[in-house]
Amino acid sequence: MSMLCAAGAALGAAAGGSWVANAPGVPVPVSERAVRSAELLPPPGAAVEGRRVASVHWQYALPPAVRAHAWLCLAERCVALPGARGTSTAFAGAAADSGFHFRFAAAPGAPQGVRASRMQVIVNYQ
Template identity: 50%
Template structure:
């Protein structure tokens, strides 16, 4: 009986050591997705901000840090906007209507994001729609 208990203890200790060595004891990665209602962008000299994209209430994001964010939005063909993705007042310029960024890596995954837009000078108003973010966190 003693030999069996010793084996169990050694097996448990080895399993714990292996988990720590391989990083399996780290927090589990996750992601959350948020859609944002469309909006009209009408000015070139002042940014228009979207509604906030926040994690769902049941998302286990507390203590999680952003790894990567994927975004997308749409506007009519032939029209352009200047776009940024922001968390609080920290923003990163977006290079197109879809893409991904690590600009917010390490920031809290629980803090909402939002889009900001302006028009190029002299351009007519543009309706932006289909705004979405996918936040991957650890």
């Protein structure tokens, strides 16, 4: 019986999970300078200490037909995003309790007053 309990505890420790965070919208500057979103952190009470990122799903929204450069970042390590939603394993192995943020910069010819909105990450961890 104690062997079964020990095996169950080991499996529970290895089990993965996920956390979700959202950030408020940000204006996308027309200049060469990128803007940074609010930090996206695990919710309070999430049991992520000692866990490692497996993958990150992201999404954000821009007005139709507006082009912008977008990155998802962990500290100063950023990955260029190919579209408004997707999945990346580029942060695999990072601490699952780390905060992410988005960065945006307008593409040449973009109109002024554009906002990025509905920013969300889903962080899967082991």
